[in-house]
Structure formats: C-alpha cells, structure tokens
Amino acid sequence: MSVERVPLAGGIIDRDAPTRGSVEALAAAWAAPGALVLRIAGPNVPVRAADRSLALVPAAEVAVPEDERIYLGRRDGTPVFAVATEESASEPGVAWQHPFHAVMKLDHAERELVTMALAVIRWHEAAGFSPRDGEPTEIADGGWSRRTSSGGELFPRTDPAVIVLITHEDRVLLGSNVLWETGRFSLLAGFVEAGETLENAVAREVFEEAGVRVGDVRYIASQPWPFPRSLMLGFHAHLAPGQDPAALVADPTEISELRWFTREEIRSPQAGLLLPGSLSIAGWMLDTWAQDGAL
Numbered sequence: 001m002s003v004e005r006v007p008l009a010g011g012i013i014d015r016d017a018p019t020r021g022s023v024e025a026l027a028a029a030w031a032a033p034g035a036l037v038l039r040i041a042g043p044n045v046p047v048r049a050a051d052r053s054l055a056l057v058p059a060a061e062v063a064v065p066e067d068e069r070i071y072l073g074r075r076d077g078t079p080v081f082a083v084a085t086e087e088s089a090s091e092p093g094v095a096w097q098h099p100f101h102a103v104m105k106l107d108h109a110e111r112e113l114v115t116m117a118l119a120v121i122r123w124h125e126a127a128g129f130s131p132r133d134g135e136p137t138e139i140a141d142g143g144w145s146r147r148t149s150s151g152g153e154l155f156p157r158t159d160p161a162v163i164v165l166i167t168h169e170d171r172v173l174l175g176s177n178v179l180w181e182t183g184r185f186s187l188l189a190g191f192v193e194a195g196e197t198l199e200n201a202v203a204r205e206v207f208e209e210a211g212v213r214v215g216d217v218r219y220i221a222s223q224p225w226p227f228p229r230s231l232m233l234g235f236h237a238h239l240a241p242g243q244d245p246a247a248l249v250a251d252p253t254e255i256s257e258l259r260w261f262t263r264e265e266i267r268s269p270q271a272g273l274l275l276p277g278s279l280s281i282a283g284w285m286l287d288t289w290a291q292d293g294a295l
Contacts, residue, residue, distance in 0.1 A: 005108070006223050006234075006281055007104070007279050007280065007281070007284055008103070008115050008223050008224055008225070010224065011112070012075070012112055015073040016073045019079075020142035023066075026066070026071055027066070029079035030081065032078075032079050035059035035060075035078065035081070036079070036080045037057050037061075037081045037082070038072070038080060038082045038083075038113050038117050039057070039082075039083055039084075040084055040118060041085055041087040041096055043098055043227075044087060045096070045102055045114055046088075046094050047102045047105070049093050049094070049095055050093055052102075052105040055094045062083060064083050067138065068083055068084070069081045069083060070082040070117065070120050070121065070143030071143055072113055075109050082113070082117035082120070082143075099279075100277070104278055104279055114226075115224050116226075118228075119158070119224065119228070119229045120144070122228040122229055123229055127146050127157075130148050130154065135150060136148065137152075140153075156229070157229055158224075158229055158231050159191060160191070160192040160230070161225075161230050161231070161233065162192060162201045162205060162233050162235060163187050163188070163281060164187060164188055164202050164235045165234070165235070165236050165237070165286065166237050168260070169245070170263065171260040171261060172260065172261050172266065173248075173258065173259075173260055173261075174186060174187065175187075175188050175250070175258050175259075176256050176257040178252075178254060178256045181274070182272075183273055183274050185257075185259065185273065185274070186276045186282045187276070187286070188206055190209070198219070198233055199235075202214065202217050202235050208254075209250065209251045209254055210249065211247070211251075212244075212245075212248060212249075214237035214243075215240040215241065216237060216238045217236075217237045218295075219233070219235055220234040220236050221234045221281065225280075225281075232280075245260060263290045266287075
C-alpha cells in the first residue's frame, strides 16, 4: 500500500458549488453531452468486470425525477450525478460490489465519487423530516441540502471521530473491539463529543479505552468514511511520561484486548493477526509507521 496518499482523501472532483444553487444550471448539467450518473444500490456500487472501473452510465439513459438527482460535480469538466437505485442483474460485464471490495481498484477520482455519493445518499435516507419540528423536508441545492416549507434548512451531517496511533519505545498500541473476531486489532478511536477539542477527544478516548494517559498529540491527516457519514481525524501520540506501558486497563464494554506491537510484527503479521484493511486511515497510518516510522 502506498503511504503517499490517504485512501479516499479526494480533492480531485470539482464540486462546482455555483451549479448546485441554480435549478436551470442543474438541468443544463444533466442534459449536457457526456453527463454521467453513478448509481448506488444500498451500500453497493456497479463495477465493470473488464477493467474494474466504475460502471457510470449516461444521464440520458437514467429516468429519475429532478429531486432524486444528486449533483456530485465535474470530473475533468464532465458533470457527474448520483442516484439511489436497485441492483440490475441484466447488465453484462457489470458486478455490484460493496465499496470495501471495489474501491481500492478504482482510480482516485472514482473513489471520491463513491465516497461523496454514499455519504450524501445515506444522509438523505435519514433526513426526510426536520429534527426540530418533524416537518417534511425536500431535496434542494442539487442534493446538498433539504428544506422545509417554512424555510428551515438541513445540510449533510458529518460525524467527526478521532483515531490515534499511540507509540512507546518503538512499539504501537492496538486494541481489539469486543464485537470483532479473535485476532483483529486496530488503532483506538472514538467520536468527538459536544464542546470538545480534537486533542481532548484523543486523550479522553485513550484513557477510557486503555486506562493510560498520552502526550505530544499531533494531527496527521483526515479521511472521509462514508459508512455511514464519518470524518476520521488521524493523530499520533506518545505514552505520557510516567505511564507504565504494562499497566493497560481495557474498557470491558468496548475492548477485549490491548497489545503493543513492533514494526516488524506490523510489517509481517503472524498467522491469526488481522490488521486494518488498506482502505482505512488506520491501515494507512499503521503501514506508514511500520515502513519508515515517519508520521
């Protein structure tokens, strides 16, 4: 796995905000020659078997109302929309796959399209009514907001979560969640609470899950994680001075086991050790640290 780019980092698609705010511009983008549509069926995306690329289809071939189209933006100047649909079994050479299996074979622009589409569609599924007064909402701004008849506005929700690579004397601390199969380990992580800084969230989550204090907390990188709509904020921290690396206390409601690993154990995991996949920021951070130690 390359350590040069965080998976799903994006930044390639032109999100073209001016077009979102104009009904006429959105209609023109849909009707533009070459306009494309990414179909999402539940969590799955369509992939061409021949070259493992996204099976985008011409907008002219997709019959959906305007209020069901989500404008993702432009890829190399070409308008791209997303729609929620059902899987089609009648497309030769196309397979519907979960992003966990499909995304790492896609190019960076296609990964970004999938990430955007999944996050926004999942939000729409849960935002049909205003959380303030229960009033029905309708899609607006090319799918990037919802509005009520009384003028209320809702925007796609993103849930921030910190994830931290904790090191001490050339070893990294990993935990196994109580819901995972035996032998699966990853970095400690948790959602940011209201009124909390990211750095304080790191310190709190580590203490809650491992019973130790950390210091020298440094931000590394972020990753959108559309399962359903998180933003993972990666940090590196060291065990705080005076903390005993052997005195770990796992939160029994969340963590079944805590263990320190060397770089070699991460580079060449033994049979039975399951580490984070290459799609996640956890896998990227671990791989970066194990290869050269620079984060």
